[in-house]
Amino acid sequence: MRAYPLVGMPILAMLALFPALQKARQRHIQYTQDKTARRLDTVTDRRDFMSAKSYILRHNDEKGMTRAEIMKTTGTLIIAGSETTATLLSGAIFHLLKNPSCMATLVQEIRSTFEESTDMTFVKLANLRYLNACLQEAFRIYPPVPGVLPRRTQPGGVVVNGHFIPEDVSVGVHQWSAYHSAANFALPDQFLPERWLDDKVSDPRFASDKRGVVQPFSVGPRNCLGQHLAMSEMRAILARLLWHFDINLCEESRHWDEQKVFILWEKPDLMVTIKARER
Structure with a gap:
């Protein structure tokens, strides 16, 4: 300060x-x-x-x-390196619990891939298609920084979507609005990890999705320098959690995602029941 x-x-x-x-x-x-x-x-x-x-x-x-x-x-x-990572993981777990079929698919992928949680590595986890899809969809539906990530226009100004913006002007895109716009995504308010799978063209619902709109780490030379570490951490935490435990959403957190924003989300406690998986 x-x-x-x-x-x-x-x-x-x-x-x-x-x-x-x-x-x-x-x-x-x-x-x-x-x-x-x-x-x-x-x-x-x-x-x-x-x-x-x-x-x-x-x-x-x-x-x-x-x-x-x-x-x-x-x-x-x-x-x-902590608040945004915790926010994204909280949102991912909430939406997975609200969508049991998605949770079941992810749990199956994780538990069928690894006999023991100690077998997990950053490289192996990065190859789990549905895990990556769930995290990408969590970024879209519940971006950790839901507002604007500002950038400054270059000398001479810039034309954005047909509009000239003078140089040295702070500009940005409101992330939550862009990610929940029907102009960018089909069924924008639904948690659908399938939209991020490589074979999304096989599902006509997502054929026109503009996946490049989602930029939770910002863009350009000043984007998040820790984004690759953050992704590795989130894959590891979520995968280990779901490998070891069965989780259910408590009724009092049924509407957990109805939150206020003060730059970041004002998150209430996410209440769940958790027990060790049966093997």
């Missing part, structure tokens, strides 16, 4: 009016500081974002980052 005082300081002042938000912010700051300090004090050969062989600690000189800069960067990585 203090890096951009003209914007950040008024926001900090407004937070004082909302004690719960202020406490949540302080918890995040403290969590970030504790995690970062523990990692900086740990000597390990494991390569990660922090290691000397990869990114943050690669330069131990004037090209490097100060401890304060590392703290700020880590805070961003924690927020960007």
Whole structure:
């Protein structure tokens, strides 16, 4: 916030009016500081974002980052790498539970592919067609960032859909609206992973779907740098969960998806019953 005082300081002042938000912010700051300090004090050969062989600690000189800069960067990585991933997985599980036939198909694919959950690897999971289709459909019907991912027009301006937009203008597409538009997708308000299968042309319902409209990670050189890691994480978490457990939706969460948006979704608890599968 203090890096951009003209914007950040008024926001900090407004937070004082909302004690719960202020406490949540302080918890995040403290969590970030504790995690970062523990990692900086740990000597390990494991390569990660922090290691000397990869990114943050690669330069131990004037090209490097100060401890304060590392703290700020880590805070961003924690927020960007956890909240949106958890949101998408929550939405995917909810819509799968609301559509039992889809859940049954996915469970069958996962459990028939792997004898043990320890057999799962990122590479093997990436080849599960229906798992990928379910995640793509979850991105479409319940995008983690449902509003606009802004971009800035290039020098000289740009023509978008026949309309000229001057240079240096913030533009964007409202994701939820685009993904739920009948102009882009057949049956847009229904959870139908089949629309993402490679053989979708065999189902005339989806022949005119504009799948390229769905860009949950944004586009261009400033799109999400962690998107491949996020996809690998989501495949692994969802697959392991459904390999080990049978899940059912509780009645009180039947309308869980009726939520408000404040940049991100204001998610209530997703209430389910869960039990170990019988083998």
